[in-house]
Amino acid sequence: MTRSETTAPWPTEGLSFGGDYSPEQWSWDVVLEDMELMRRAGVNLVTLGVFSWVVHEPRDGEFDFSWLDRMLDLLHENGIRVDLATPTAAVPMWLHEAHPEILPHDIHGHPLAPGGRLGWCASSPVFRSYALRIVERLAEHVAGHPAVRLWHVSNELGGGNARCHCAVSNARFREWVAAKYGDVQTLNAAWGMAFWGNSYSSFDEVTTPWGITAHNPGQLLDYERFSSDELLAHYRAEREVLQRVTPDVPITTNFMVGIGTDIVDYTRWADEMDIVANDHYTVGPDPLKHEDIAFSGDRMRGMSKGAPWMLMEHAAGAGSWHPVNQPKTPDEIIRHALAHVARGSDSVLFFQWRASISGTEQFHSAMVPHAGADSVVYRTIVDLGAKLTALAEVQGSRVEPARVALLHDNEAGWALRSGLKPQNPQRYADTARALHNALFQRAVTVDVIGPWTALDGYALVVVPGLFLLSDENARAIEEFVESGGTTIVTWFSGIVDENNTVRPGGYPGILRSVVGTSSEEFFPLDAEQSVALSNGWTGRRWMERMRPVDSPEGAESVADYAEGGYRGGPAVVRRRLGAGVAWYLSTDLDTASLDDLMGRVLSETGVRPAAEVAPGVEAVRRTAPDADYLFLLNHTGETGWARTRGVDLLTGREHADRVVLDPGAVAVIREERP
Secondary structure, three states, X not given: OOHHHOOOOOOOOOOEEEEEEOHHHOOHHHHHHHHHHHHHHOOOEEEEOOOOHHHHOOEOOEOOOHHHHHHHHHHHHOOOEEEEEOOXXXXXXXXXXXXXXXXXXXXXXXXXXXXXXXXXXXXXXXXXXXXXXXXXHHHHHHOOXXXXXXXXXXXXXXXXXXXXXXXXXXXXXXXXXXXXXXXXXXXXXXXXXOHHHOOOOOHHHOOOOOOOOOOOHHHXXXXXXXXXXXXXXXXXXXXXXXXXXXXXXXXXXXXXXXXXXXXXXXXXXXXXXXXXXXXOOOOOOXXXXXXXXXXXXXXXXXXXXXXXXXEEEOOOOOOOXXXXXXXXXXXXXXXXXXXXXXXXEOEEXXXXXXXXXXXXXXXXXXXXXXXXXXOHHHHHHHHHHHHHHHOHHHOOOEEOOOOXXXXXXXXXXXXXXXXXXOOOOOOOHHHHHHHHHHHHOOOOOEEEEOOOOOOOOOOEEEEOOOOEOOHHXXXXXXXXXXXXXXXXXXXXXXXXXXXXXXXXXXXXXXXHHHHOOOEEEEEEOOOOOEEEEOOOOEEEOEEEEEOOOOHHHOEXXXXXXXXXXXXXXXXXXXXXXXXXXXXXXXXXXXXXXXXXHHHHHHHHHOOOXXXXXXXXXXXXXXXXXXXXXXXXXXXXXXXXXXXXXXXXXOOOOEEOOEEEEOOOXXXXXXXXXX
């Protein structure tokens, strides 16, 4: 079935609330206290057994599920449902001792040490056989238990074993390459192996790109694809067992969709999930944490095709893996959680329930911190649980259809980081985040989607730094514009094809026919540099030697470079194409300039915000057949406001026209319909 046809049951009534629970780390008296604290907070779903393989199978072939039985029964008695993990993220030490060859190998060909998580090579048939054995025995044992409402395959696949260079991986990579290209001549042409005289005479000569050298960009990109495919194959293998044994329980695995290039191709994985789930963590010092949440939420909604998705993990405070790990204020805990719900999540789950006192993540925040229940954090969790109970009717509603799409593709990010570029290093998502933030600040809802997604129904399509673009997807953008849509194409888009080969003839490569002009030279800028444009705008990071616009093509220069070697040349171009309009930005506009541009584009396209709001107030609308829910989140330290009519589900207060929001506050308005 396709994602839009899937009708997987949601694991809870109302919004799901809870998080990862590791009772195997605690004494039974603490577990009993946990039940009381969970009931007090309104927890209705926990993820159980993520790292419990050695508990279920303490020795090779000896299975003991008595601990699990006790926990499932106890949670069920307390009204708490279970997202049960297959425990394959945590390899037992006895398995490492018996089969050290399953460990992933780094770029130097050295095996990683056991003792972490996901300590296995995705291509290893030895590991696969052991993994599927424990999955089958586990599924057979719990089949029919009323507490088990969702399967959680492994954990953050690739988060520790994303890339492997062992002998088995090399052999599988050769098989993968041979299956894709058929013969070695086609492979040599696709990867451009004539450069540096590196052509292959046989597939037997192909290796993973290990060691320290300037690897071929085509090889690097295909290795990223291969690695993602191998991890997906493992997910599918576990899923097949679960579907066979427990066909009525939906299945997912937790993505890690956030800033930058994903380690696996989540957008192409999404249709493999019954419910799409994500782990999302903000960076403490990031001043735009709330916009990061919005961007990832809009990506998840694009992957779920608009259906509700699941926030599987986020933090109640500080993480523990950044250089500086900063906690959240109580307002931030509430606001960040509800920001995910605003953008389509029907759950608020944390890592984890109780803060660990030992192990690698002993200082990671939790719903119950080291200080215990007599703490600001736990009291805030209780408050959040009450708010989610008040929002129960929102469950199952969908975010209002967006009229703006932003095209985002992991393969484009992988291609960008594969090989040397005019600017090194270059983060794929930076331009996308800047344009998304310009729309976010204007309370405009955006779908972040793969470039192969149908563009019907959108008024504006943003193409931000989409370095790799296929012929088919480029043609879809052109047809969208010709039929009356508007697109904004930014620098370094459409540059290479699917093989990471530069498209000759000028930039932006295959999108030249859309924007109606081209450039012949890049001029990257240092971080402290900027360039003035003729209309008062400011560019950063990048300039291009643009050819004069060709007026018969309908293109006009909106802003020229006002200084430097490209002075007088076009910087921002607007073109009429068929019934639509294409914009090309050959420089990275600063925040004020981008806001000015976006105001003009939104006015021309007729795209309206979700609501009229004060600066710094986020507004997103979720809709159901019988109700509309406007989420309002004030991310500022000042009093904010929004114009709408209805009742605030969080307070019960009626609003006739204007909602006033205290600093850091949230309101969810069930709006009056005309």
